[in-house]
Amino acid sequence: MIKSVILLANNLMLKTHFHAKQARIFTAVMLSGILSVSSGFILIQNASALPSNFLVETPQEVVKQNVKSEPLPRAVANAVLQDIKRREGIATKKLKITDSIRKTWGNGCLELPRPDEFCTQALVPGWRVVVTSGQQRWIYHTNETGSVVRRKENNSSTLRPVPIPANELPPPLDRNVVFRQISSGGFIGRTYETVLLNDGRLIRVRIGDANDSERSVRRVTSAQVRQFQRVINRAQGEFQNLSYPASRGAADYITYTLTSRKGTVQYNDISQNNLPKGLQTAVKAWKQLVSTAQ
Known part of the structure; x- marks a missing residue:
């Protein structure tokens, strides 16, 4: 087939008056077409031999590969x-x-x-x-x-309490006192005592304030006092003269010493979320009571 086409091309060149250079160009074009047709069968036969990973990446794949995690502000x-x-x-x-x-x-x-x-x-x-x-x-x-x-927080991070030395325990509550909180430390380093009386008065004083200039007296209702007492009674097992210490190396934290009729418990503000659930409930009830006093 190839030879026949070549002879046909030569005959055409003899019969025409084209320049020799033009004839060579024409012959080259004819041969290229023939070779392209012939080689097409070879390309088709070898197509299955391409490696399996020879695939064109989709735009989505390219984007996925180049996505970088967003930096933390x-x-x-x-x-x-x-x-x-x-x-x-x-x-x-x-x-x-x-x-x-x-x-x-x-x-x-x-x-x-x-x-x-x-x-x-x-x-x-x-x-x-x-x-x-x-x-x-x-x-x-x-x-x-x-x-x-x-x-x-993990349950395993719950703090382990240690006994409060007897010489560091605060005095027992007076007859007309329901509950007492002593807070000390922090950046200021001052110590405050807040007591809840039977009649609903909340009295707060700064220990060491000779002029009693920071003394405040507020009130809550009798119903609030009874409700708070019920919460404390359910948490009496937490008031066993125990302390939940701060982490080693901690500084500028506030220590709270809570005393009920049953006993005393001590904790600090930086680890209060790791306290036993019963004690957390009592602490929350106390804070809520103080915040609503007028």
């Missing part, structure tokens, strides 16, 4: 690290953020509700952050800006 990182420093007493330079990912939390509590806390059902965009320091590891849920941070 500095404000969020600082908020998390500062919370660990405050609660654990660990310098931020010894902490390392090992993982962070954008999340949309299913409620206003960032999916980490506190005991008896009401959470709104609004969706909250934010971050899940993991921080480590040696053998310790913490998981945080935050909002988008870091103005709200919550730490995920």
Whole structure:
């Protein structure tokens, strides 16, 4: 077939008056067409021999391969690290953020509700952050800006209490006193005593204030006093003259000493979320009572 076409081309060149150069071009074109047709069979036969991974990437695949995780905002990182420093007493330079990912939390509590806390059902965009320091590891849920941070607590992190030395126990309650709180420490370093009387009076004084200038007297209703007493009675097992100490190296925390008719218990503000559930309920009831006093 190829020879016949070549002879036909030569005959055409003899019969025409084209220039020799034009004839060569024409012959080359004819031969290229023939070779293309012939080689087509070879290409088709060898197509199945292509490697299985010889595939064209789709735009979606290209995008997926080149997506980079979004960096954690500095404000969020600082908020998390500062919370660990405050609660654990660990310098931020010894902490390392090992993982962070954008999340949309299913409620206003960032999916980490506190005991008896009401959470709104609004969706909250934010971050899940993991921080480590040696053998310790913490998981945080935050909002988008870091103005709200919550730490995920494990049951294994519940504090172990130690007995309060007898010479450090406060005096028993007077007959007309229902409950007493003594708070001390913090940045200011002052000590305050707040007592709840049978008649509903809440009296707060600063210990060591010679002029009694910071003394305040407020009131709650008799119904509130009875309700609070019921909560304390259910938590009497927590008032066993025990202390829940702060983490080693912690500083600038406030120590609270609570005394009921049963006994005394002591804890601090940086580890209060790790207290036994019964004691947390009693602490919450006390704070709510104080906040509603007029």
